[in-house]
Amino acid sequence: MKREGTLIRFLLIACPVGLFLSVAIALAMIYRSHLEAPLDPNETIRLETAAFKRRPIDREILTRNIDLLANQIGERNSARSDSQQKTALWLESTLGTGGIGYFVERDIFETKEGDQRNIIAELPGRRRRSEIVLVTAYYDSLSGSPGANCGGSGVAALIALARAYAGDPQERTVRFAFFANGATSRGGVDVSGASAYAERCLRREENVVLVLSVESLGWYSAADSSQQTPAGLTPVFPKKGDFLAFLGSVGSEYAVDSAESAFTHTSSIPVQTRTLSDEMISLGSIGLQAFSQWKLPVVSVTDTGFLRRNDGAEGGDTPEKIDLGNLEDATLGLEAILRAWANP
Numbered sequence: 626m627k628r629e630g631t632l633i634r635f636l637l638i639a640c641p642v643g644l645f646l647s648v649a650i651a652l653a654m655i656y657r658s659h660l661e662a663p664l665d666p667n668e669t670i671r672l673e674t675a676a677f678k679r680r681p682i683d684r685e686i687l688t689r690n691i692d693l694l695a696n697q698i699g700e701r702n703s704a705r706s707d708s709q710q711k712t713a714l715w716l717e718s719t720l721g722t723g724g725i726g727y728f729v730e731r732d733i734f735e736t737k738e739g740d741q742r743n744i745i746a747e748l749p750g751r752r753r754r755s756e757i758v759l760v761t762a763y764y765d766s767l768s769g770s771p772g773a774n775c776g777g778s779g780v781a782a783l784i785a786l787a788r789a790y791a792g793d794p795q796e797r798t799v800r801f802a803f804f805a806n807g808a809t810s811r812g813g814v815d816v817s818g819a820s821a822y823a824e825r826c827l828r829r830e831e832n833v834v835l836v837l838s839v840e841s842l843g844w845y846s847a848a849d850s851s852q853q854t855p856a857g858l859t860p861v862f863p864k865k866g867d868f869l870a871f872l873g874s875v876g877s878e879y880a881v882d883s884a885e886s887a888f889t890h891t892s893s894i895p896v897q898t899r900t901l902s903d904e905m906i907s908l909g910s911i912g913l914q915a916f917s918q919w920k921l922p923v924v925s926v927t928d929t930g931f932l933r934r935n936d937g938a939e940g941g942d943t944p945e946k947i948d949l950g951n952l953e954d955a956t957l958g959l960e961a962i963l964r965a966w967a968n969p
Contacts, residue, residue, distance in 0.1 A: 675726025676792030682785045684953045690781040691944050695773035702765045702809045703738035712764050716803050720746040725791050734821035741805040743818045750798035757798045758966045759836045763807020773944045776808045778843040782956040795967035807911050819915030835966050836923035838912025842955050843947030844930035868895040872925040874917040884924045887965040892958030
């Protein structure tokens with residue numbers, strides 16, 4: 626009788642506890658699966674299909690995209706909203722399921738010039754899906770400019786990168802972001818696409834671990850004899866642009882160093898790194914300014930041509946002035962950075 630009483634008491638205690646633990650584990654698994662559920666329910670099929678569109682980076686792809694942006698579309702900004710919208714639609718169709726095969730999102734933000742849209746293409750991660758590596762470029766051009774380099778070379782590089790990674794998930798999630806109001810943010814527009822998107826990421830509490838901001842890349846080795854580097858910037862940027870600058874804010878030293886290391890192991894283009902204080906951020910690139918103000922870890926890659934060339938606003942930013950060989954070399958270096966960052 627004593628053993629039976631002990632058994633009954635054990636069952637009375639163990640059964641509810643076991644039931645409680647089972648329910649708790651089941652709920653935890655449901656919650657975890659909910660967190661990791663893809664935005665796209667057809668993700669597996671879409672990735673397998675996109676893999677057929679994967680292509681290595683080459684000069685032909687870069688040349689074709691720069692030609693389309695500068696020669697076929699031309700000037701594109703809020704003052705030329707028809708061309709701006711045409712560019713956005715082209716990006717959506719190129720990156721989306723009918724093109725390379727990405728899940729594409731329109732990110733709309735308001736400006737005094739009207740609604741603008743960023744275009745976001747996401748490659749979901751594997752075991753570290755919640756960690757996001759953001760790779761960005763701006764697709765608008767300066768007023769009066771076809772924007773082959775400023776607003777063109779960065780976009781061409783990002784599309785080539787997106788195609789090289791099509792259907793090939795990395796450990797971390799990779800987002801390719803194409804921003805409106807980038808080039809023209811220097812001309813007085815009130816909101817840049819990069820700043821609006823950075824704010825949105827923080828508002829959504831997304832875990833953006835690293836940002837690679839790709840600016841103009843094609844004026845490598847260009848020195849403008851008629852325009853000197855603005856006063857006070859010589860200690861930051863040499864007058865002759867025979868390099869690519871890797872810029873970061875204070876606190877982003879590790880990101881800058883890791884980007885330089887990955888890039889120089891693949892590309893032959895010389896690199897100069899700079900970490901800018903808060904007081905000097907405004908002298909840097911557009912992406913650096915936008916993401917640094919929200920304290921996101923960002924490395925900006927730029928030919929610093931905006932400091933030494935003035936033909937971008939005078940219609941002189943044309944495809945034939947871009948060094949396509951070095952642009953291809955630079956894009957291969959960017960691919961190495963992305964692979965290192967997305968697979969820590």
